[in-house]
Amino acid sequence: MSTLLCEHVQKYKIDKGLTTYRIIQAYFVACVSISARKKKAADAYCRECKTRGNRIHACLSCVYFGCFDYGHMRKHALADNHDVSVDIKNGNIFCYKCGDYTYDEDFENIAIQYKKQAGRAKGSEINFPWEPKQYEIQVLKENNGFKKISEDSCIGNQLKFSCSQIKYLVSL
Ligand SMILES: [Zn+2]
Numbered sequence: 276m277s278t279l280l281c282e283h284v285q286k287y288k289i290d291k292g293l294t295t296y297r298i299i300q301a302y303f304v305a306c307v308s309i310s311a312r313k314k315k316a317a318d319a320y321c322r323e324c325k326t327r328g329n330r331i332h333a334c335l336s337c338v339y340f341g342c343f344d345y346g347h348m349r350k351h352a353l354a355d356n357h358d359v360s361v362d363i364k365n366g367n368i369f370c371y372k373c374g375d376y377t378y379d380e381d382f383e384n385i386a387i388q389y390k391k392q393a394g395r396a397k398g399s400e401i402n403f404p405w406e407p408k409q410y411e412i413q414v415l416k417e418n419n420g421f422k423k424i425s426e427d428s429c430i431g432n433q434l435k436f437s438c439s440q441i442k443y444l445v446s447l
Protein backbone atom coordinates (compact mmCIF):
# COMPACT_ATOMS: atom_id res chain seq x y z
CA MET A 276 0.00 0.00 0.00
CA SER A 277 1.21 3.45 -0.86
CA THR A 278 2.00 5.65 2.12
CA LEU A 279 2.08 8.86 0.10
CA LEU A 280 -0.78 11.23 0.73
CA CYS A 281 -3.07 11.29 -2.26
CA GLU A 282 -4.30 14.74 -3.23
CA HIS A 283 -7.46 13.28 -4.79
CA VAL A 284 -8.49 11.70 -1.50
CA GLN A 285 -7.83 15.00 0.28
CA LYS A 286 -9.96 16.81 -2.27
CA TYR A 287 -12.67 14.17 -1.96
CA LYS A 288 -12.82 14.68 1.82
CA ILE A 289 -13.20 18.43 1.43
CA ASP A 290 -15.90 18.10 -1.22
CA LYS A 291 -17.93 15.21 0.17
CA GLY A 292 -16.90 14.60 3.77
CA LEU A 293 -16.72 11.23 5.48
CA THR A 294 -20.37 10.17 5.68
CA THR A 295 -20.36 7.90 2.62
CA TYR A 296 -17.28 6.09 3.89
CA ARG A 297 -18.95 5.60 7.28
CA ILE A 298 -22.03 4.10 5.67
CA ILE A 299 -19.98 1.80 3.46
CA GLN A 300 -17.91 0.78 6.48
CA ALA A 301 -21.00 0.08 8.58
CA TYR A 302 -22.92 -1.87 5.96
CA PHE A 303 -20.34 -3.48 3.73
CA VAL A 304 -16.92 -3.64 5.35
CA ALA A 305 -17.45 -4.06 9.08
CA CYS A 306 -21.04 -5.31 8.71
CA VAL A 307 -22.15 -4.11 12.11
CA SER A 308 -25.53 -5.86 12.35
CA ILE A 309 -27.79 -8.51 10.86
CA SER A 310 -29.54 -6.01 8.61
CA ALA A 311 -26.13 -4.81 7.46
CA ARG A 312 -25.21 -8.35 6.48
CA LYS A 313 -28.46 -8.73 4.57
CA LYS A 314 -27.80 -5.48 2.75
CA LYS A 315 -24.31 -6.61 1.90
CA ALA A 316 -25.56 -9.92 0.56
CA ALA A 317 -28.11 -8.13 -1.62
CA ASP A 318 -26.02 -5.22 -2.88
CA ALA A 319 -22.37 -6.12 -3.00
CA TYR A 320 -21.88 -7.32 -6.56
CA CYS A 321 -20.32 -5.82 -9.64
CA ARG A 322 -22.98 -3.85 -11.49
CA GLU A 323 -21.43 -4.74 -14.81
CA CYS A 324 -20.49 -8.43 -14.71
CA LYS A 325 -22.53 -9.38 -11.60
CA THR A 326 -19.60 -11.08 -9.88
CA ARG A 327 -19.47 -11.07 -6.10
CA GLY A 328 -15.78 -11.95 -6.01
CA ASN A 329 -12.89 -10.35 -7.85
CA ARG A 330 -12.37 -7.61 -5.30
CA ILE A 331 -15.58 -5.61 -5.28
CA HIS A 332 -14.98 -1.90 -4.74
CA ALA A 333 -17.58 0.74 -3.92
CA CYS A 334 -17.42 4.21 -5.42
CA LEU A 335 -17.14 6.82 -2.65
CA SER A 336 -18.86 9.41 -4.81
CA CYS A 337 -22.02 7.53 -5.77
CA VAL A 338 -21.80 4.08 -4.10
CA TYR A 339 -21.59 2.25 -7.42
CA PHE A 340 -20.23 -1.29 -7.03
CA GLY A 341 -17.73 -2.68 -9.47
CA CYS A 342 -15.11 -5.39 -9.54
CA PHE A 343 -11.45 -4.51 -9.48
CA ASP A 344 -10.10 -7.55 -11.26
CA TYR A 345 -12.05 -7.14 -14.52
CA GLY A 346 -11.64 -3.37 -14.46
CA HIS A 347 -15.31 -2.50 -14.13
CA MET A 348 -14.71 -0.26 -11.13
CA ARG A 349 -11.93 1.42 -13.04
CA LYS A 350 -14.20 1.97 -16.03
CA HIS A 351 -16.77 3.67 -13.79
CA ALA A 352 -14.16 5.75 -11.98
CA LEU A 353 -12.66 7.12 -15.19
CA ALA A 354 -15.97 7.64 -16.99
CA ASP A 355 -17.53 9.65 -14.18
CA ASN A 356 -14.40 11.17 -12.65
CA HIS A 357 -15.13 9.34 -9.42
CA ASP A 358 -11.50 8.76 -8.47
CA VAL A 359 -11.85 7.38 -4.98
CA SER A 360 -13.22 3.94 -4.17
CA VAL A 361 -13.09 1.54 -1.26
CA ASP A 362 -12.33 -2.18 -1.26
CA ILE A 363 -15.32 -3.58 0.63
CA LYS A 364 -13.34 -6.57 1.81
CA ASN A 365 -10.92 -4.59 3.95
CA GLY A 366 -11.95 -0.93 3.72
CA ASN A 367 -8.78 0.14 1.91
CA ILE A 368 -9.01 3.30 -0.18
CA PHE A 369 -8.04 3.08 -3.83
CA CYS A 370 -7.43 6.16 -5.98
CA TYR A 371 -7.83 5.61 -9.71
CA LYS A 372 -6.03 8.83 -10.57
CA CYS A 373 -2.94 7.61 -8.69
CA GLY A 374 -3.58 3.98 -9.60
CA ASP A 375 -2.78 2.85 -6.07
CA TYR A 376 -4.15 2.22 -2.62
CA THR A 377 -3.61 5.14 -0.32
CA TYR A 378 -3.47 5.68 3.41
CA ASP A 379 -5.57 8.34 5.05
CA GLU A 380 -5.79 8.87 8.77
CA ASP A 381 -9.45 9.98 8.86
CA PHE A 382 -10.62 6.93 6.90
CA GLU A 383 -8.36 4.70 8.95
CA ASN A 384 -9.85 5.95 12.23
CA ILE A 385 -13.37 5.27 11.00
CA ALA A 386 -12.36 1.78 9.91
CA ILE A 387 -10.96 1.02 13.38
CA GLN A 388 -14.07 2.39 15.06
CA TYR A 389 -16.45 0.20 13.03
CA LYS A 390 -14.26 -2.86 13.39
CA LYS A 391 -14.58 -2.57 17.15
CA GLN A 392 -18.33 -2.06 16.95
CA ALA A 393 -18.77 -5.01 14.62
CA GLY A 394 -16.89 -7.16 17.11
CA ARG A 395 -19.21 -6.12 19.91
CA ALA A 396 -22.35 -6.41 17.78
CA LYS A 397 -21.63 -9.88 16.42
CA GLY A 398 -24.85 -11.63 15.52
CA SER A 399 -27.09 -9.13 17.26
CA GLU A 400 -29.13 -6.15 16.17
CA ILE A 401 -27.75 -3.62 18.63
CA ASN A 402 -27.85 0.07 17.92
CA PHE A 403 -24.41 1.35 17.16
CA PRO A 404 -23.82 5.09 17.26
CA TRP A 405 -25.13 6.14 13.89
CA GLU A 406 -23.34 9.32 12.99
CA PRO A 407 -25.74 10.65 10.33
CA LYS A 408 -28.58 10.19 12.77
CA GLN A 409 -26.86 12.39 15.35
CA TYR A 410 -26.20 14.85 12.60
CA GLU A 411 -29.82 14.69 11.54
CA ILE A 412 -31.02 15.38 15.06
CA GLN A 413 -28.60 18.29 15.28
CA VAL A 414 -30.02 19.67 12.05
CA LEU A 415 -33.52 19.37 13.47
CA LYS A 416 -32.57 21.09 16.72
CA GLU A 417 -30.81 23.91 14.97
CA ASN A 418 -33.83 24.54 12.83
CA ASN A 419 -36.29 24.48 15.72
CA GLY A 420 -38.32 21.89 13.90
CA PHE A 421 -37.43 19.32 16.51
CA LYS A 422 -40.49 19.82 18.72
CA LYS A 423 -42.95 19.49 15.90
CA ILE A 424 -41.41 16.30 14.64
CA SER A 425 -40.88 14.70 18.05
CA GLU A 426 -44.64 14.56 18.57
CA ASP A 427 -45.01 11.66 16.19
CA SER A 428 -41.89 10.04 17.70
CA CYS A 429 -40.26 8.95 14.48
CA ILE A 430 -36.81 10.22 15.33
CA GLY A 431 -35.81 7.14 17.28
CA ASN A 432 -35.94 5.07 14.15
CA GLN A 433 -32.64 4.92 12.38
CA LEU A 434 -32.63 6.29 8.87
CA LYS A 435 -36.28 7.18 9.04
CA PHE A 436 -35.55 10.54 7.50
CA SER A 437 -33.30 11.23 4.61
CA CYS A 438 -31.57 14.60 4.50
CA SER A 439 -33.98 15.95 1.91
CA GLN A 440 -36.94 14.85 4.00
CA ILE A 441 -35.48 16.67 6.99
CA LYS A 442 -35.02 19.82 4.97
CA TYR A 443 -38.66 19.50 4.00
CA LEU A 444 -39.82 18.81 7.56
CA VAL A 445 -37.92 21.66 9.16
CA SER A 446 -39.27 24.03 6.54
CA LEU A 447 -42.87 23.26 7.62
ZN1 LIG B 1 -17.16 -6.70 -12.97
Ligand SMILES: [Zn+2]
Pocket residue numbers: 334335336337338339351355357
Ligand atom coordinates in the same frame (compact mmCIF):
# COMPACT_ATOMS: atom_id res chain seq x y z
ZN1 LIG C 1 -19.24 6.76 -8.78
Ligand SMILES: [Zn+2]
Pocket residue numbers: 281282283284370371372373374
Ligand atom coordinates in the same frame (compact mmCIF):
# COMPACT_ATOMS: atom_id res chain seq x y z
ZN1 LIG D 1 -4.89 10.07 -6.00
